[in-house]
Amino acid sequence: MSGVLVYSDRDDLAHDLSAWAAAQREVLGEPTAAVLGARAAERAEACRAYGAVRIHVCDAPAVTDLLDDAVAGVLAELVTREQISVVLIGATRRGRSLAPRLAQMLEAGCVSEAVELGLEGGRIVTGRYSLGGNTISREWVRTPIQIIAVAPGTVERAVPGAVGGDLITFEGQVNASRAAVIERRDKPGLETNIADSERLVCFGRGLASEEDLPLVQDLAEALGGEVACTRPLSYEYGWLPEERMIGISGQKCSPKLLVSIGVSGQVQHTVGIQGAKTIVAINTEKGAPIFKQADYGIVGDMYKVVPLLTARLRGGRGGGAAMKASQPQE
């Protein structure tokens, strides 16, 4: 193999993937990176601490908006010119549609959201969710050039090392996108990052009414955590903003503790909680699939269980205040 090229529109993912590629250098060849878009030079400088031996920098106006066709054009030229055999792309939403665009330009095979990345017998083997999240498809890309988009959190978080790596200004042709960004707006209600929370309380359709939200919010507060929900509660009912929705089309979380309340446990949801260290499930239905995904299960009515649990965490025993003095809050 003749080398790896790393790219992401999210710098921290590019750093993580650079560090991973650098650690596999003996097998995969030289790790290189590309930094494109606004403030590329400054961001490339920060990238130097993560193991790439060359960092290609392009801040041409044509790539400022990071539209797929313009970015893929620059990356395709780098792959060809530098004889790259593996391209690792951060699987953000942009990355997920960029990766197959680049792959098709290079007639390459592509894995568009790897959640496992490893080396077996000198080749890269990836895992991705398949059959609606029921299974993990382990596969390898057979084409001479391999394009792999890697989900956030798949490889270890990189720590900066010795600063090295040459910055090289991209001198090739930059073709502007045939589309144009005419407006950007921040998503409303973006207030938390569920994916990074250490403790989560996630509720499903078992919560009967929006007015009952304080029940789960109180538990989350007692745990020092955040509230999350399943898809219908966000998209259909709008009880919580979508960045608090966990599942295959929402957030994938990896908290230390996830308390799942009134969630049936459909696979489209449980894909998003597989990274949790410990899962507690509370559900009235003994046969609910969520119990198969849980470490600890309480079969019971959430309207009885949750207030007791919250009170006990707040220092009371069974709702009383006797323990309050001996169990200070965080």
Added chain:
Amino acid sequence: MRIVVCLKEVIDLAQVRFKTDGRTPVLDGLPVRLGAFEKNALEEAIRIKERLTEVEVIALSAGSGRLKESIKEALAMGADRAVLVLDPLLEIADSAGVARTLAAALERIGSWDVCLLGEGSDDEYTGQTPSRVAVLLGLPQITNVRELDIAGDGRVRGTRDLEAELEVVACDSPVVVSVTSELNTPRLPPLTAILKAGRKPVEVWTLADLGLGPGTVGPREAQVEVLSNLAPAGSRKNQILDGDLEAQIEELLRSLEREGVIS
């Protein structure tokens, strides 16, 4: 204006069962239906047709012979006609093979303005097809679109749903657009429409009609080789607590403290 909606047929994923090992999926005999994201794409095309005049909506799909039945749902929802590419090779084709087939069919359909696809499919959710089709046809793409506006003159505006922001992208047609499920709520066709769907035109093509075959679409041409496809090995404790509720909660908190997940 002509809008082509690419639809994928997927198995009913809620019915996937596993062999006694608990990990090997059993898919034989499961019912198939049109994918959910694809219905969002189709719904949007039909709404555009209702808003503008002179819009033709074509449902395009590539896959197995069962599509002849499942495509009726798309026709009942409001597609004017359907084009199906049917070939056993398509059942085992990878994203690149499917994209090649759809792109060839889109070329054979001739002129159109917007090609709509789902951002991913219910089953594999790889989301490669829109980008690959766009490259094969030499077209720009607007992906992850949750609001779509097509003017009568063919100017397309799509609002892309990115992680932290919404990005409005404009582009002249023809363009390939992939849509998210937030775009709309697909209609349930009334019974009369379902009955009439069978009378709408369905054109059936083979891979050979498109100049494709075993040398271009199929297992030997697959770019990605699957080594295994199994349910993850279970590693949860699956401990259901018993006793009265207060005892259960005490035991739960002791366990969570022991594991160091609460303080």
